[in-house]
Amino acid sequence: MSWQEAHEAYQNHVMGCPNCYAPKNLYCVQGAGVRNEYITEWAFSLPTRDERRRLMIVEKQRNPHLYPQLDALVRARLEIQGSE
Numbered sequence: 001m002s003w004q005e006a007h008e009a010y011q012n013h014v015m016g017c018p019n020c021y022a023p024k025n026l027y028c029v030q031g032a033g034v035r036n037e038y039i040t041e042w043a044f045s046l047p048t049r050d051e052r053r054r055l056m057i058v059e060k061q062r063n064p065h066l067y068p069q070l071d072a073l074v075r076a077r078l079e080i081q082g083s084e
């Protein structure tokens with residue numbers, strides 16, 4: 001999945017979900033999942049590891065309640081890649 005596709009899936013969920021409120025970063029379980037998948041795709045679309053790390057730091061600061069799942073997704077991806 002490209003980050004654009006992941007972003008579309010995230011937007012489609014949030015717009016149709018009565019329990020998600022993106023302006024305040026409040027999400028239902030499914031909404032948090034599709035958002036973190038989108039951020040993960042975005043992170044791995046960045047050209048350098050440093051940029052990915054900066055994105056992760058910003059996410060941790062802004063959305064600490066969403067970060068543990070995001071961190072797990074990114075770590076799982078790195079393990080699949082078997083690098084870094």
Ligand SMILES: [Zn+2]
Nearest residue numbers: 017020028031
């Ligand atoms: Zn939702």
